[in-house]
Amino acid sequence: MNSRAIGIVSTGMYVPSQVVTNDDLARYLDTSDEWIQEKVGVKERRRAAAGESTSDLAVAAGLQALDKLSIMPSDLDLIVVATSSPDMIQPPTASIVQGKLGACNAAAFDVGAVCAGSVFALDVAAGLMLSHPDYRHVLVIGAETYSRILDWDDRTTCVYFGDGAGAAVLSDVPQGRGLLHSVLGTDGLKWDAITLLGGGSTYPASEDSVRNGLHKFRMRGKDIWTFATTTVPDAIERALARAALTADDLDFIIFHQANINIIRENMGRLGLPMHKTHTCMDRYANTSGASVLLALSDAIEQRKIRSGDLVALVGFGGGLSWGVSLWRWA
Numbered sequence: 130m131n132s133r134a135i136g137i138v139s140t141g142m143y144v145p146s147q148v149v150t151n152d153d154l155a156r157y158l159d160t161s162d163e164w165i166q167e168k169v170g171v172k173e174r175r176r177a178a179a180g181e182s183t184s185d186l187a188v189a190a191g192l193q194a195l196d197k198l199s200i201m202p203s204d205l206d207l208i209v210v211a212t213s214s215p216d217m218i219q220p221p222t223a224s225i226v227q228g229k230l231g232a233c234n235a236a237a238f239d240v241g242a243v244c245a246g247s248v249f250a251l252d253v254a255a256g257l258m259l260s261h262p263d264y265r266h267v268l269v270i271g272a273e274t275y276s277r278i279l280d281w282d283d284r285t286t287c288v289y290f291g292d293g294a295g296a297a298v299l300s301d302v303p304q305g306r307g308l309l310h311s312v313l314g315t316d317g318l319k320w321d322a323i324t325l326l327g328g329g330s331t332y333p334a335s336e337d338s339v340r341n342g343l344h345k346f347r348m349r350g351k352d353i354w355t356f357a358t359t360t361v362p363d364a365i366e367r368a369l370a371r372a373a374l375t376a377d378d379l380d381f382i383i384f385h386q387a388n389i390n391i392i393r394e395n396m397g398r399l400g401l402p403m404h405k406t407h408t409c410m411d412r413y414a415n416t417s418g419a420s421v422l423l424a425l426s427d428a429i430e431q432r433k434i435r436s437g438d439l440v441a442l443v444g445f446g447g448g449l450s451w452g453v454s455l456w457r458w459a
């Protein structure tokens with residue numbers, strides 16, 4: 130047994146104020162409110178204001194999580210930001226967040242695992258707390274401004290996503306509480322299921338990549354469906370088995386807010402009723418690496434999670450990557 134138990138002791142969230150409805154998109158795109166609600170479960174999404182960056186969203190969510198705990202940014206030992214829409218390729222968005230927060234004692238870095246980002250970042254942060262006994266408070270943030278990286282003329286991608294941020298503070302909790310077990314996975318043979326070029330590849334020079342649309346944000350939706358409804362529930366079962374638990378033991382489960390139909394399908398596969406999960410993609414859409422922490426914070430705000438509950442956090446998406454972590458709520 131580890132000498133420390135690490136748990137989520139506070140959460141926060143932030144979404145920009147501008148609302149973009151499905152009808153707003155249907156005004157210029159060959160789509161409809163009906164299709165988007167039926168196939169994705171989104172009614173509206175938020176869009177960052179001009180001058181509002183991923184780091185600004187991250188700072189707002191982070192401050193809310195710190196305020197609830199009454200700890201100062203200078204009390205933080207580490208900041209980990211999950212994002213796939215960073216302010217810049219360099220420096221890490223976490224550095225900018227550290228500077229804006231004035232978290233002068235915190236090391237800071239980004240985790241890139243796209244829509245599984247929040248769950249990967251929580252796992253990395255908890256692991257570092259175990260190997261650094263002097264780390265007392267770690268801030269984990271998922272933040273995205275997909276409105277700036279989407280192809281707004283591609284109806285097969287742009288209708289899914291929104292801007293937002295979620296945050297969690299990790300600290301010591303009583304033994305038996307906090308992070309119990311986790312499973313992380315990647316299928317790199319399917320890396321091209323969701324893509325957007327960075328600056329370090331040769332793809333722009335290739336005619337094939339341009340023809341295949343790799344120079345813009347692209348997603349093979351049906352491949353994601355297959356992955357999300359087979360690999361992901363298997364990973365949940367594996368994480369539960371490692372903790373000698375079953376799906377029946379789960380009090381609550383937060384999924385990446387990819388798509389309402391994926392969540393319904395997976396709750397069915399696990400034999401769990403829908404009231405044991407929380408969805409906010411109808412209001413905020415898929416906020417990629419932010420979505421698990423944003424949905425968690427929203428669920429806690431609505432008092433859906435109580436002390437002692439067994440909670441699963443489930444992230445999945447580009448990579449293809451997936452992460453499942455099990456927490457006994459502190």
Ligand SMILES: CC(C)(COP(=O)(O)OP(=O)(O)OC[C@H]1O[C@@H](n2cnc3c(N)ncnc32)[C@H](O)[C@@H]1OP(=O)(O)O)[C@@H](O)C(=O)NCCC(=O)NCCS
Pocket residue numbers: 159160161164165168169244284285286288289348350351352353354387388390391415445446447
């Ligand atoms: C993509 C997905 C919605 C397709 O569902 P489906 O029930 O198999 O879809 P259908 O075959 O009925 O519809 C696909 C059609 O809708 C069209 N379509 C795609 N986006 C559309 C939109 N925004 N509005 C209207 N039509 C759209 C497609 O062009 C396709 O048309 P075609 O058959 O003429 O080529 C489903 O596989 C899915 O949910 N995948 C997961 C995607 C996801 O969650 N991504 C987030 C990843 S983190």
